[in-house]
Amino acid sequence: MSKKAKKTAAQPAPRATPKAASRGQPKTATKGPANTLNGATAERIAIALEAIAGHLSAASPAAGRPESFGSADAFVWHPDGRLSPVPRVSRVELGLLKGIDRMRDILIENTERFADGLPANNALLWGARGMGKSSLVKATHADINVDRKPADRLKLIEIHREDIESLPGLMDLLRSSDFRFIVFCDDLSFDGNDASYKSLKAVLEGGIEGRPDNVILYATSNRRHLLAREMIENERSTAINPGEAVEEKVSLSDRFGLWLGFHRCSQDEYLAMVRGYCGHFGIEIADEELEREALEWSTTRGSRSGRVAWQFTQELAGRLGVRLAGK
Numbered sequence: 124m125s126k127k128a129k130k131t132a133a134q135p136a137p138r139a140t141p142k143a144a145s146r147g148q149p150k151t152a153t154k155g156p157a158n159t160l161n162g163a164t165a166e167r168i169a170i171a172l173e174a175i176a177g178h179l180s181a182a183s184p185a186a187g188r189p190e191s192f193g194s195a196d197a198f199v200w201h202p203d204g205r206l207s208p209v210p211r212v213s214r215v216e217l218g219l220l221k222g223i224d225r226m227r228d229i230l231i232e233n234t235e236r237f238a239d240g241l242p243a244n245n246a247l248l249w250g251a252r253g254m255g256k257s258s259l260v261k262a263t264h265a266d267i268n269v270d271r272k273p274a275d276r277l278k279l280i281e282i283h284r285e286d287i288e289s290l291p292g293l294m295d296l297l298r299s300s301d302f303r304f305i306v307f308c309d310d311l312s313f314d315g316n317d318a319s320y321k322s323l324k325a326v327l328e329g330g331i332e333g334r335p336d337n338v339i340l341y342a343t344s345n346r347r348h349l350l351a352r353e354m355i356e357n358e359r360s361t362a363i364n365p366g367e368a369v370e371e372k373v374s375l376s377d378r379f380g381l382w383l384g385f386h387r388c389s390q391d392e393y394l395a396m397v398r399g400y401c402g403h404f405g406i407e408i409a410d411e412e413l414e415r416e417a418l419e420w421s422t423t424r425g426s427r428s429g430r431v432a433w434q435f436t437q438e439l440a441g442r443l444g445v446r447l448a449g450k
Contacts, residue, residue, distance in 0.1 A: 192302050196268060197279040200306075202289035204296070206280065214261040220429065221399050222392035223255055226383040227263075233381055234263050237339050238277050238303060244380030245327060245340040249347045253430030254385040256343035257309045264305055278304045284311055290326050298335040311342040327378035340379075347384075348376045388427050390418070396432035406436070406445050413439075 192198075195208035220227060230246060237243035248256040264279045271277075280297075282290060287308065297304050311323075326334055334340070376382075388396070397417045401408065420435040421427045440447050 192278055192300055193273065195278075196276055197264075198281070200280055200282045200286065200289070200293050202286045202292075204292060206296075209281075212261055212265070212279070214265055215255075215258045215433075216403070217262040217266045219396075219399055219403055220255050220259060220262060221396040222388045222429070223259060223385065226385065227259060229381070229383060230259060230263050231266065234267050234277070234305070234339075237305075238267050238271070238275070240303075243339055245334075245378070246342075246381040246383060247376060247379035248341070248343045248383045248385065249345065249376075250385030251387045251428065252345060253426070253428035254388065255429040256385055257307075258429070260305070260307055260341050260343065274301075276302075278302050279307055280304055281307050281309065284308060287311075287323055290323060294326055294335055294338065297338050300337065303337045304339070306338055306340050308340070308342045311344045312346050324378060342379070347382070388429070390427065393417070393421060393427040393432055396429055397435060400432060400436040401439070404436070404440060404445060404447050406440055406443060408439070408443070 191206070191208075195210060197209040197212045198206040199209060200206055217227070226248070230248075233243050233246060248259065250256065261279070264277055268276045280293070282293060290306075293306065297306075327340065394414055394417060397413065398410075400406075401413065416439070417432070417435055420438070421431055424431050424434075437447065
């Protein structure tokens with residue numbers, strides 16, 4: 124062997140430094156069994172989640188389908204598109220609502236016309252707290268349905284104030300049904316920079332599609348114009364054209380064709396409510412004692428209203444051991 128060949132053979136092969144070998148290349152995991160285990164676990168989790176989602180999707184959408192409206196007379200709307208049936212509505216019988224005879228007669232007449240397929244107005248029930256606004260809506264709905272066939276019964280759908288922006292979606296769902304609906308929003312009002320009232324305006328009158336013929340809207344509020352006074356004043360003081368800014372917001376209540384005002388009741392009306400409740404539920408007590416205690420109760424509450432009368436009746440019934448069955 125020549126000297127040159129020996130010298131070449133004696134030289135060791137150059138070794139790549141770890142830094143050079145790893146430059147620009149991602150590190151690879153060396154624990155194969157662990158990776159296999161993690162992959163299998165993730166797959167099992169994914170299969171379980173798919174099964175849960177399948178069960179949920181099979182159970183919940185049925186409540187919002189038009190064919191399910193025959194299952195109940197009342198529903199609660201959820202912004203995800205579900206309508207939850209309410210088997211038993213919390214309501215007061217129409218005959219127990221005292222001191223609001225005029226408003227009661229007007230709302231019943233309007234609702235009857237709507238139920239019969241005749242023109243009727245959206246209604247805004249506004250005024251003093253505890254005077255039976257929401258109770259009147261629910262009692263009217265029950266009274267209208269007393270002698271109606273299942274196919275002709277009115278459906279009551281409650282939409283919560285915070286979900287009012289989803290109202291157009293609810294209208295789309297109801298539009299294709301053969302039933303007629305009262306869409307009811309309790310304690311409706313708007314504050315600050317809340318712009319969701321525009322969704323309500325569009326449904327009431329201003330949208331292209333408008334309100335479906337088989338839907339009427341009833342709302343209750345402590346405010347006649349649904350907006351706080353300071354909200355209206357702020358619009359007047361900051362807008363470039365104050366008149367137009369205020370008009371846009373105030374016009375919301377104008378789109379309810381029927382305004383029913385509820386005012387604080389007199390002492391005689393308050394006592395009539397108490398006596399009506401006691402007579403209905405069989406609470407026996409001397410009239411003089413009943414009057415004295417009822418007035419004392421209203422004084423401690425600082426107001427007279429149907430709600431205060433009902434709260435006193437519950438207190439009295441509990442003290443005398445009388446059950447308020449069927450309330």
